[in-house]
Amino acid sequence: MKKFLLSILMGCSLLEAAAQTAFTVNHGPYLQEVTQDGATIVFTTSRKAFSWVELKQHDAPEAEAVKHFNSKDGLKEAWNTFSLVRVEHLKPGTSYDYRIISKEMRSFQPYKxxxxxxxxxxWHTFSTIDPQKRGGSFFITSDMHFDAAKLEKLLHAADYRTCDAFFYAGDMTSYIDKFEIPFTSFIDTSVKLFASSVPFEVVRGNHETRGNLARTYSSYFPKKNGKIYGSCLLGDVMVVMLDSGEDKAENHWVYAGLNDYDAYRTEQAEWLKELMNTKEYKKAKYRIVISHFPMVMSQQWKDEKEWVGWEDAIRKFLPVLNKGNVDLLVSGHTHRYFFHEQNVDGNNFPVLEQGESSAVRLELHGGKVQFQVIGVDGKILMEKTISKK
Structure with missing residues (x-):
């Protein structure tokens, strides 16, 4: 009898071990940089593999699915666990179905x-950007600092199922020293609720510049141009995403001489000037800017005389933004929700600091810019309608 029970226990242990090491897609898939004619699909596997994406128009038979690989210099990506596949030449405003196919690679020798x-x-379904779409409902939050449970509560409180786009305005983590951190902090929760079908955009916060893996952060959110800052045109809504860098001086002891954000912010300011001269920017009906740092600074922080990096961001970005007919800038960083009317501190547009236990539901409809700041419990903390310029 004892031998029988021992055999049962050993069998259960083996089954449990096998389950723990099963070959799976263990993170994702999640969508990035969805445009009128393309999308990037990102995922990881539990062991090294050769993976690809099958794509077809929505509700088409599986026989019509086309394979898409991540190929570079004539070689298909393989023997990896982190994968991304860009699919292009799609039709605007069209729904597509996709799935991941992956083959575990147990050995990869030169000739075997x-x-x-x-x-x-x-199969998952997503839609490319419809250039004819007017307005939209956006979810914006920041400063979760590893708290995926709080993020999930805020997504539900803001009725995420009825949102058209999602933006994370920085400090979703507190630092990055393990590969899993962006996944456990917010990516996995996003995938659980929406991100296999609707993309999210990430604006880097100052805390995501910290840790020995901070330099890998942008690889989780791949862009064709290789930048983490940028813009997207969602129908008639132009969203500008600025990377404001670190908040203290470059020579502050905590950075150990490893930062170069002053030059980086200068680079972005020049890019921003070019963006504002484009046809896409000029024709947009709504112009929303997302930056981790507010582009105004309350007197209490000015008096501390420590936030040199934040001041550098304001000095370089604000004069450009003031010429861009911006409807609203949404930020994080300060861990409070606070609204700055235009023209209170050299800003020609209103600025919303959205808080660290709240989220913004932004409604752009009928020429109106409306927002609610919503708490974790679903309570509306602030509500405003902004007159467009």
Whole structure:
């Protein structure tokens, strides 16, 4: 009898070990840089693999699915766990179905490749950007600092299912020293609720510049131009995303001489000038800016005379933004929700600091800019309608 029970226990242990090491897609898939004619699909596998994406128009038969690979210099990406596949030449305003196919690679020798298990995810659906779409409902939050549970509560409180776009305005983590941190902090929660079908955009905060893996942060959110700052045109809504860098002086002891954000902010200011001269920017009906730092600074922080990096961002970005007919800038960083009317501190547009236990639901409809700041419990903390310029 004891031998029988021991065999049962050993069998259960083996099954548990096998389950723990099963070959799976363990993060994602999540969408990035969805445009009128393309999308990037990002995911990871639990072991090294050769992976690709199958794509077809929504509700088309599986036989019409086309394989898409991440190929570079004539080689398909393989023997990796982090994967991204860009699909292009799509139709604007069109729905597509996709799934991940992955083959475990147990050995990759110069003249012999040994494959293991193969897996296929379920089909997911997304839509390319519709250039004819007017307005939209946006979710914006920041400063979660590893707290994925709080993020999930805020997404539900803001009725995420009825949002068209999602933006994370920085400090979703407190630092990055492990590969898993962006996933456990906010990516996995986003995938659980929406991100396999609707993309999210990330604006880097000053805390995401910290840690020995901070230099890998942009790789989780790949862009064709390789930058983490940028813009997207969602129908008639132009969203500008600025990377404001660190908040203290470059020579502050905590940075150990490793930062170069003053030059980086100068680079962005020049890019911003160019963006504002584009046809896409000029024709947009709504212009929203997202930056981790507010582009105004309350007197209490000015008096501290420590926030040299934040002041540098204001000095370089604000004069350009003031010429851009901006409707609203949404920021984080200060861990409070606070609204700055235009022209209170050299700003020609209103600025919203959205808080660290809240989220913004932004409504752009009928020529009106309206927002609610919503708490974790669903309570509306602030509500305003802004007159467009």
């Amino acid at each position: 490749v040994v494959y293991g298990d193969s897996i296929a995810t379920k």
